[in-house]
Amino acid sequence: MRGPWNICRRELSGLFLTPLGWMLLVVALFTSGFLFYAQLVDASGNVRYALEGALGGGPLFWMLMITLPPLLCMRLLAEESRTGTLEYLLTAPVSDAAVIVGKYLAATLFMALLWLSVPMYGLTLHLLGTPPDWVALWVAYLGAVLVSSLFVSIGLFASSLTQAPLLAAFLAFIACTLWLMLPWVVGMLLSQLRDSLSRFAENWETADAWIQGALESMNVFSHFGRSFLPGILDSSELVFFVTWPAFFLFLTVRSLETRRWRI
């Protein structure tokens, strides 16, 4: 257990001793704060609406979600690989899995720190005499951290595939965007083609329903929006947000192993 934790500490120190981490934090906090403030004014002071907007209900949350993890992860493996420090790390007395888990924890904690701004907004509201629904807010915060962990794991996997940090960030950005948009894009495509396809295939409706169901099961918006965001803890959603990052971490470890074999 000490291995991943040591790696995590090393990565967090790296993030906070370089300008990149601070710049990302300040920009993200400012935009998130602006959005929260705008939504609160727009909603005539409705606290729940504004907090939900800042934590998953607004487009900015998702934009940060698909841009920040790739930017954070590009340096975790790809840059280390380019500068050659990854080889030192991989020959250190820690397993590959510990290295990956440590880096994953560091990036996820960074994202958790970023989203901590929303409970801070909640605290400000509390001090101003309008306490939010605290338990529901922390559940939504937990959900935001879990969504972040999913995109971090995707970013980490992309980072393990190449030695070029920018290419890694780009790959991760595309993968995260695709994951987010795929259900919507395919759904739209299917609705356009529904008439034509139903003429060709007799059981098209069954296939259509199956595809819709499969896409829905991958829909991060739905998984987050129907459970954590409104303040619900759901075991199936927890399984979703634990198993998929675990899967990408597994792929990342395998990807590192193949690199070792290639060496």
Place this chain on the structure above:
Amino acid sequence: MIGSQVLVSGLLALLAVLLLNHLSGRPGVVIRKDMTAKEVNSLDVSTQNVLKNLQSDVTVDVFFRGEQRPMTEIVGEVQARTQRLLARMEGIARDRFRIHQNDLRDVAAITQRTAMLRLRGLENCVVVHSEGKVEVVRLFGGLAKFDVGNPSRENYRPPSVRSFDGEIAILKAILSVTRGARPKLVFTTGHGELDPYGDGPESLGALETLLRTDGFIIDTWNPREEPDWPEGTMIMAVVGPTDDMGEAARSRIQRFVDDGGRLMVAPAADPNQLRSSKLAEWVQDFGLEITEGTVMEPFPDPLGTGALLTGERSVFFPIRIADMTRHEIVEPFMDTDRSFVASRAHGVRVVSQPEKGTGHSMPLFSSAGSVSWLDTVPLNYAHDAEIESIRSYDLAVVSEYSDLTQESSDFGAERNRSRILLLGSSDFLVTALLETTGGQGSSRDLALNMFNWLASREWRVNISPRDPDLRLLSIDKVPTLNRVVLWGIPGTFLILGLLVAFLRSRGGPQRV
């Protein structure tokens, strides 16, 4: 070789993830906990029961569009909350419940859909339909009640949601489109009973409307004029008679009940009328008892009538959760921690368990044990310590039994279990009490639950609108919030970042 190993292990891991996700989403496996303070995301137990027991497919068409300012946000919130509610309903009812989202910008699709539903002007509403039956639930007034606020600068008040009624409105629409055979309820007449078609405060007019809307067929029967009760009668209600029905009528009703019929007995509140109706003697045949006196509690009159008060002594008082017995009729009140008002009532009591067949009798709710007393006749509305003991008095009892000697029943297998509900008085059912605005319509809910239980429709129970749990920040505090959120928090991190950069440039903390 190595590549294929990686591929195979990756595929196996993917399969494991898909399998785990599939299994974790199976009904019965999912554990779900609503963590919000007022459980705004949870469906009432009764709603869940209805959804789990749907007998036909229900589709909900959603026709939502944005509203103009200043209603934009609050309407948006109600719409979002309704969508979440529908998704939750779909999750519980599974295959029996479908949601069809309609994009109001897609004119061709909307035209087609509205033609199919045979409706027009569908905007900001949900349409619940099943097997040709259609119910429209409007957003304004149906899904939620709004306060449009006050736009004037001097007395500015933002628009707000007064209550979110989505759950009950959609539930009622579902019940309406899925209701099967309508139970027939017959009120006895001719012995001074309260009038089910009257419009005065002491009539049963509001109850009749309420029950008719809920799918009951209402009829009347005068045993003196017609020997047999109307065909297809499922429930008979004897409410507030002032005269004796006579032995013949009573034995006919007794036969009706023994044969699996359902009976509601509610004596007149006036002790003299109770005596002249001889209801107290009659219910003894069912092992039940009605006392002549009236149960009282030292509480102010919640109706504000003042007519029957002496000082603080009241014949109208709230029934506490602790004084309810867990039974289908009052369970929704207990689960939602709601009270309802007891009307002036005689004490009632289970004297003996049913002798015929198998069954049981039990109290439904009672007065508070520590404060209530039974005011003896002649009523003086004061506590006479010598003869009136302070204790709990039952105000309603239920009895249920089936006569095993009966080979068959007029009502079929589903309805051959006799049910009797004895209320402390007919005042529980009168228009004056049902139309009381206090208690969020709990008297109406109680009446509906009682008759639905008699009709074996335990799942058709009523619930109150939920608290919208709105938390609004006062407008005058927004500038402070602006300073903290927009400048304070990012500014703190900016200063921290600059400090770290400065320390590093001076040879401070190094990368580990």
